Amino acid sequence: MFNATCQSELKEFLKDRISLSESTRANYARGEDTYDPILSQAVVFPESNEEVSKILKICNKYKMPVVPFGTGTSLEGNVVGNENGITISLEKMNKVLSVNVEDFDCRVQACVTKEQINDYLREDGVFFPIDPGANAAIGGMAATSASGTMAVKYGTMKTVISGLTVVLPNGDIINTGSRTKKTSAGYNLTNLFIGSEGTLGIITEVQLRLSPIPESIMAAVCHFPTLENAVQTAQQVIQYGVPIARIEMLNKDQMGISINYSKLKDVEAVPTLFFEFHGSESSNNENIKIVEEISKDNNGSSFKWAKDLEDRNKLWQARWDVYYSVKALIKNGRVYSTDICVPISNITECVNFAEEQAKKFGLRAPMVGHLGDGNFHVVLPYDPAKKEMYKKIREFNDLLIKKGLELNGTITGEHGVGLHKKEYLLEEHPDNIPVMKSIKRTIDPNNIMNPGKIFDLN
């Protein structure tokens, strides 16, 4: 039940920016995860740091749980509602606050999306290089420590964020970090909040490092008879020091699905690598030549490259199709994505294991991999009505995560822990959990911030 005094205190300044309607609450009840929606008591729509602060002060007083919500594109249950709490949608905090092109930085409110900032920057010769699949909010990407296809060259949210504004559970508004490219001034609170999934406070502003738009972008694609050949190619490309911007892998099954979905011609349903090069035209040409040679040494065939945007997109089409082509396999289907990440020398073993196990379970196992990072996703389509199938998927993921940990991997490369992976976090970092919990308790003593996500306090 929604405490009436708490409700009226919130209404007093939020006016019509608090909603108790079931339809609104249902819209903010989950992300793009596989959980059933949970409706919070209310959804609030603050417009400023000060309003977020007021909300948290009130919630803290009434020990009312709070779920921060961005674009709702998270995959691990990170933003599933709380039946005893409220959800804070940050969608009205969507302004670009400043851009300093000469310093390659900008400051945005939490709900500016990655596409929005890149549209905004288009004329400035700089761009924001973190590219997860979805058009996610930058605050949410910070909260889950997201990365994506370009991490191999440009890093992850951990490395491109130089500062944050965070509202703490007690309502304090703090500015962490600096506009500078580096700092050693005290504890790195910026990186403590990055990846904290809304459990320590609400990220309301993000200070971002930008990258210069490269003079030339070129793309290439190459087929391989075996996955091992593809992985070895990626490894050698990095070892050679080729400054590559992306190396993505699609396995045989995913290639077949993409080809079918977009009626692609001139590509084969075999393990395939997609490359992208950012640099000067001549260095890109040189690097493509090196990559072609390395690919051929590893039995690569049909090596193709392109430099114009349209041609590049054609080459990469199978890659861009992944999510929707898999989703289309089952009518009204959902997709569960695994997120294991291992040292690159172990990725062949890990991917082979995933393919074998999927076969055993009778699951289709299309895969896409950020090979430069050792991170790959098995993208599993299922019919939510068929509980048995979902159970199999979870069992499959369970085995895959165990295998990943055996191979010195991590349970999540870029999606976070959320609800899905709490038990696995205990396996990966049993010794870290007490420290994490003590930090949580000291910053959020009433456990109001996204309780039950990442770990259970008890």
Add this chain to the structure above:
Amino acid sequence: MFNATCQSELKEFLKDRISLSESTRANYARGEDTYDPILSQAVVFPESNEEVSKILKICNKYKMPVVPFGTGTSLEGNVVGNENGITISLEKMNKVLSVNVEDFDCRVQACVTKEQINDYLREDGVFFPIDPGANAAIGGMAATSASGTMAVKYGTMKTVISGLTVVLPNGDIINTGSRTKKTSAGYNLTNLFIGSEGTLGIITEVQLRLSPIPESIMAAVCHFPTLENAVQTAQQVIQYGVPIARIEMLNKDQMGISINYSKLKDVEAVPTLFFEFHGSESSNNENIKIVEEISKDNNGSSFKWAKDLEDRNKLWQARWDVYYSVKALIKNGRVYSTDICVPISNITECVNFAEEQAKKFGLRAPMVGHLGDGNFHVVLPYDPAKKEMYKKIREFNDLLIKKGLELNGTITGEHGVGLHKKEYLLEEHPDNIPVMKSIKRTIDPNNIMNPGKIFDLN
């Protein structure tokens, strides 16, 4: 007074690896800072994580302060001894534990130095790219969040460390992070301990990301009539997206000092930029050409470049001379180095301010700058017997830090807070300090870990 029971408990397993002799204690009483030495009650020399754990358990029981000590190259009083506590020298923990060339990673004990690891890796085609001035211990570099000349291309300790072993004040040994290139598994404890200057626990092992040794390394040097010209050149080089490995600046005064010290010929005592390029030979050639053009557009002159090691070292000689050439200016002198870091668009104003103020104070103000990062050091020589001069230096630094903060800078780019900068940290991050302190209190409730460094608990 050194508690006798505590002492005998330590002796029981450390045997002769605990020293109470005054000469040993004096050897571990400070770093390369400007503080007078403070002798701890004893110095201990553990050989394993388990021994560090035993030591901390005992010290925690007796509430005995602990100062972790690496190579003693820190500059801000970070390792100054504690008259009521003990100093833990990690020098016996100096082994390379593993190297995985195919994954570009290695794991080292805390007291492996940057030169030691690079010697060890020489045959493997990979290297550790963080290059502070001193041959520091990697554990210490982690603890102060160090960086150095190559941060513009390769990042800082924050970005090249993927995991740590840390012994907590209660004796718990935890392994943070992962061998993978990225992870979103819970709070980023790795980056909480990086830069914590021994106040939260003792870093005993570091998991490092390595870089491939570039096919070709080339160097270039260029003179400029004004500092502004030099800074503008650096800015434009980065804006152009030239993948440069280092851009270092020496001001007029430092150039004069270096020329004098090493009897350098063919260089002038004017603001000078030092470049280094890591890549393929052809891309380096191409990039040198671009940098030469940008330099000339900004009134640069005498542009010279070289590719062989010996010739490169000749070009960079004035840069490598900085520390010793300044130290040699005053017999038995010490050197105080400032460490301000600002957004690159503000660096001209900041450096100009430093030059003017130095003149006003009657101080010599040689300077070296990591221009790609907006970080520069005024390297101030002084005679420790002349208290008046040191007072002037501190006043100068005080003004410079205030100016840096006005220019959106940070009080320390890479040396840390230590004892020198506690009051300035309060100015830069007044709102962060309560969070830092609450984390400190929850992890180290007895305040035994390097107490009085970074901030005072009260």
